Amino acid sequence: MIVQGAENPLTNTQIMASQNGGDTWTELTSMPVGGGDGLFRVFVAGNDASTLYAWGGSKFYYSTDFGVTADNKIGNMPTLLGGDPFIIGIMGG
DSSP states (O other): OEEEEESSTTTOEEEEEOSSTTSSOEEOTTSOOOSSOOOOEEEEOTTOTTOEEEEEBTEEEEESSTTSSOEEOOTTHHHHTTSSOOBOOOOOO
8 A cells, every 4th residue: 555645745745655454654765755846646556566656746766666665767758858857647567
């Protein structure tokens, strides 16, 4: 289970995960989403519950271990989108 929470959604967004139905939660610090990048989204891959995608503003993260580690997959999007990309959504995986 993945939850996105915030004290202020524009500056202090956090992604939290629970693997026991919400009895305990862990912040996924591998995907830092604060810093004024706006609203983030989290997607759990349909074919593998350990694979997560998190995005919003100019950040795009991919994790294959339920958020323990994550890779920034922004790649060359800033060049393609004119300097400062704003990712709205993803399709596929």
